[in-house]
Amino acid sequence: MAKQKDQGEKKELQEAVDEIKQRFGEGAIMKLKEVRAVDVDAIPTGSISLDLALGVLGIPRGRVVEVFGPESAGKTSLALHIIAEAQKQGGVGAFVDAEHALDPDYAKKIGVNVDDLLISQPDSGEQALQIVETLVRSAQVDVIVIDSVAALVPKAEIEGEAGEFQIGLQARLMSQACLAEDTELLDPLSGQTSLIKEIVEKRLPWHTLTYNTKKRKFIMSRVIDWLPQGERNCFEIKTKDGHVVNLTDDHLVLTLGGWKEVKNLTLEDCLTIPRKVSDLPPKYLGKKLTDDEIKIIAYIIGDGSCTHYQLTFANVDPEIIGDLNASLASLNCELYKKNYKAYSIRKNKNLPRGSYRSPAKELLRRQRVYGKKGPEKDIPSKIFKLSKEQLSVFISRLWSCDGHVDLSARAIIYSSTSLELIKQLQFLLLHFGIVSRWSQKKGSFPRPHPLYKLIIQGRQNIQVFANEIGLVGVKERKLKELVNAVWKSKVMPFQEVIPYQLVPTIKEAVYISGHTGQEISHLLGLYNRTSFPEFKPTRLRISREHLEKISNFIGNKGLKEVAEEGVYWSNIISISPIGKRKVYDLTVEDRPNFVANGVVVHNCRKLSGIIAKTKTVVIFLNQTRMKIGMLFGNPETTPGGLALKFYASVRIDLRRLAQIKKGDEIVGNRVRAKIVKNKVAPPFKTAEFDIYYNEGISYFADILNTGLKLELIKKAGSWLQYENTKLGQGMEGSKAFLKENSNVTEQIKKAIVGKTIS
Numbered sequence: 001m002a003k004q005k006d007q008g009e010k011k012e013l014q015e016a017v018d019e020i021k022q023r024f025g026e027g028a029i030m031k032l033k034e035v036r037a038v039d040v041d042a043i044p045t046g047s048i049s050l051d052l053a054l055g056v057l058g059i060p061r062g063r064v065v066e067v068f069g070p071e072s073a074g075k076t077s078l079a080l081h082i083i084a085e086a087q088k089q090g091g092v093g094a095f096v097d098a099e100h101a102l103d104p105d106y107a108k109k110i111g112v113n114v115d116d117l118l119i120s121q122p123d124s125g126e127q128a129l130q131i132v133e134t135l136v137r138s139a140q141v142d143v144i145v146i147d148s149v150a151a152l153v154p155k156a157e158i159e160g161e162a163g164e165f166q167i168g169l170q171a172r173l174m175s176q177a178c179l180a181e182d183t184e185l186l187d188p189l190s191g192q193t194s195l196i197k198e199i200v201e202k203r204l205p206w207h208t209l210t211y212n213t214k215k216r217k218f219i220m221s222r223v224i225d226w227l228p229q230g231e232r233n234c235f236e237i238k239t240k241d242g243h244v245v246n247l248t249d250d251h252l253v254l255t256l257g258g259w260k261e262v263k264n265l266t267l268e269d270c271l272t273i274p275r276k277v278s279d280l281p282p283k284y285l286g287k288k289l290t291d292d293e294i295k296i297i298a299y300i301i302g303d304g305s306c307t308h309y310q311l312t313f314a315n316v317d318p319e320i321i322g323d324l325n326a327s328l329a330s331l332n333c334e335l336y337k338k339n340y341k342a343y344s345i346r347k348n349k350n351l352p353r354g355s356y357r358s359p360a361k362e363l364l365r366r367q368r369v370y371g372k373k374g375p376e377k378d379i380p381s382k383i384f385k386l387s388k389e390q391l392s393v394f395i396s397r398l399w400s401c402d403g404h405v406d407l408s409a410r411a412i413i414y415s416s417t418s419l420e421l422i423k424q425l426q427f428l429l430l431h432f433g434i435v436s437r438w439s440q441k442k443g444s445f446p447r448p449h450p451l452y453k454l455i456i457q458g459r460q461n462i463q464v465f466a467n468e469i470g471l472v473g474v475k476e477r478k479l480k481e482l483v484n485a486v487w488k489s490k491v492m493p494f495q496e497v498i499p500y501q502l503v504p505t506i507k508e509a510v511y512i513s514g515h516t517g518q519e520i521s522h523l524l525g526l527y528n529r530t531s532f533p534e535f536k537p538t539r540l541r542i543s544r545e546h547l548e549k550i551s552n553f554i555g556n557k558g559l560k561e562v563a564e565e566g567v568y569w570s571n572i573i574s575i576s577p578i579g580k581r582k583v584y585d586l587t588v589e590d591r592p593n594f595v596a597n598g599v600v601v602h603n604c605r606k607l608s609g610i611i612a613k614t615k616t617v618v619i620f621l622n623q624t625r626m627k628i629g630m631l632f633g634n635p636e637t638t639p640g641g642l643a644l645k646f647y648a649s650v651r652i653d654l655r656r657l658a659q660i661k662k663g664d665e666i667v668g669n670r671v672r673a674k675i676v677k678n679k680v681a682p683p684f685k686t687a688e689f690d691i692y693y694n695e696g697i698s699y700f701a702d703i704l705n706t707g708l709k710l711e712l713i714k715k716a717g718s719w720l721q722y723e724n725t726k727l728g729q730g731m732e733g734s735k736a737f738l739k740e741n742s743n744v745t746e747q748i749k750k751a752i753v754g755k756t757i758s
Contacts, residue, residue: 055681
């Protein structure tokens with residue numbers, strides 16, 4: 001009985017371990033006796049003993065590695081050896097020399113091909129990390145070394161006044177920027193909306209919109225990493241069109257002038273907002289719904305009630321009633337009139353009664369529509385995977401129920417007590433390039449729930465809605481009346497206005513092309529002007545249509561791309577501190593940005609995800625420092641804060657043990673490397689090897705010492721012997737023998753690896 005209980009406990013333990021690995025990835029938990037926890041490719045370090053201590057015979061690819069220790073411990077030498085080994089395998093190495101202290105002659109002696117080595121000497125810490133990110137994204141570099149973290153000086157510290165107190169700048173540089181806990185994200189694949197706090201803490205599988213700056217359009221990307229980052233001071237940014245986003249002062253947001261940190265923003269800047277999103281790739285579309293099923297779902301979400309036993313529908317428009325009845329007929333169901341506007345949905349009379357369920361009810365249950373009250377209503381995830389043509393069928397039926405056309409306000413409005421539904425519908429409209437805004441009206445007796453309105457304004461938006469979506473019944477005729485009406489107002493919708501900051505660029509492009517300002521004025525219908533149009537907020541606004549006409553006239557592709565870009569820009573109206581908030585990080589695949597609260601922001605923790613995807617090794621060299629006033633515990637610390645310790649998959653602590661002398665001359669150091677963190681194999685293993693000033697790590701001495709330790713090489717007096725082969729007298733003689741006999745060296749190396757793994 002006890003034995004069975006032990007087996008049950010072991011099974012439960014293994015299930016717990018499997019769940020941890022599935023949730024947090026391979027290497028999150030392991031047994032110390034495991035030789036190799038994760039199957040990864042590796043780059044040798046140039047030291048066989050260190051390769052064995054790492055457990056995967058080298059530095060794992062696609063990981064962040066931190067090598068730290070006091071000065072002159074051999075950190076740069078080890079990094080250069082790794083680059084040399086990568087180059088021997090046909091790879092490319094890069095060296096970010098933040099210390100400006102790289103010695104090319106020494107690197108050449110170690111074995112680095114300095115002619116092919118990429119080297120950068122950045123001006124600031126931000127520039128260094130941006131260079132690293134660009135190299136990683138190219139997927140063409142195998143090893144990138146940053147020497148060192150201590151020399152990554154933030155730009156604010158370089159440009160600050162002498163004696164100015166800059167606390168924690170470098171730590172924040174390494175930890176990257178964050179978003180506040182109340183930041184909302186929408187999954188374009190499922191249509192769900194959730195706060196970043198919930199996404200990170202529950203590690204929800206999530207997709208998000210990212211902006212492709214080259215193709216100037218939005219695509220869908222997957223979240224591949226989730227990290228809570230404690231509490232930090234945050235700022236609230238509000239835009240003219242009503243968007244609000246809360247983030248840290250060092251977070252990057254996309255503006256008209258490019259990426260800017262929050263602390264560098266002014267009220268003259270404009271934030272980037274999605275104007276149009278691309279259709280989903282075919283692989284995400286899945287099994288399609290029929291047009292009749294889409295119509296039934298839309299009508300029931302709009303004017304249906306499915307919270308009780310009966311499924312009912314309330315509407316007085318005969319065209320809507322006929323359209324719904326025709327769709328129900330495809331499911332062997334029909335409308336049964338209860339009074340002048342209320343109908344119940346039943347099975348056809350010719351279907352068997354009793355246990356046979358209504359096909360319409362089953363459809364609504366499958367799509368999770370059935371049983372939801374007004375404030376709980378949302379759009380099923382299946383709808384977000386429809387083609388653009390079927391989306392228009394859904395939106396037109398939904399809007400024909402709870403929407404209306406306001407001729408006096410020149411607007412198309414949809415009303416609902418569900419904010420989730422309003423936000424989902426707002427996103428679906430972006431597939432057609434229709435930008436809308438929503439407003440809230442507080443609830444009052446007898447309706448306590450607030451009422452939300454989604455508003456479409458602007459002649460172009462309404463024209464697109466009428467042409468590509470449309471309505472059903474009486475509301476369709478009102479929509480046509482609105483489209484054909486005489487629009488006296490010249491007010492442009494916010495998404496069609498081009499910011500005035502672009503006017504100097506437009507003027508320059510016009511004059512470079514050889515045209516005059518008078519020609520542009522006449523092109524835009526301003527025949528009285530003899531100079532360039534006077535675009536000013538109080539006089540004349542420049543629209544996308546204006547910009548497209550100008551770009552076609554002067555033949556400028558750049559301006560035409562701006563006019564057709566899938567974004568618009570909204571002016572910032574306020575930037576205010578909101579105190580400390582819990583903040584969170586996400587890593588998004590493919591692109592270094594995503595949409596949060598409707599605003600394009602930079603990917604928070606951008607390096608780790610793309611490093612894993614491109615299989616690049618990024619090595620941070622770091623120096624140890626001494627804490628002041630420490631009475632107990634280890635007084636040592638490393639620059640850069642705590643972030644790098646968590647991001648690194650491998651951390652190697654290098655210490656100088658002793659000096660190597662030749663007579664009275666010091667020719668090198670004996671070094672110990674301790675693997676203090678290892679996510680790919682068991683940690684806490686150590687390795688000792690020699691580093692000589694004129695050659696770096698002594699590869700042959702390392703093989704001999706490791707062979708002696710494993711008792712593969714025997715020592716007879718002063719002679720060293722491997723099997724029946726005498727290697728030489730003493731360490732120097734044996735090293736000379738191995739240099740001349742590479743086949744024996746390979747045999748010893750294979751024997752060392754084989755015995756260690758076995």
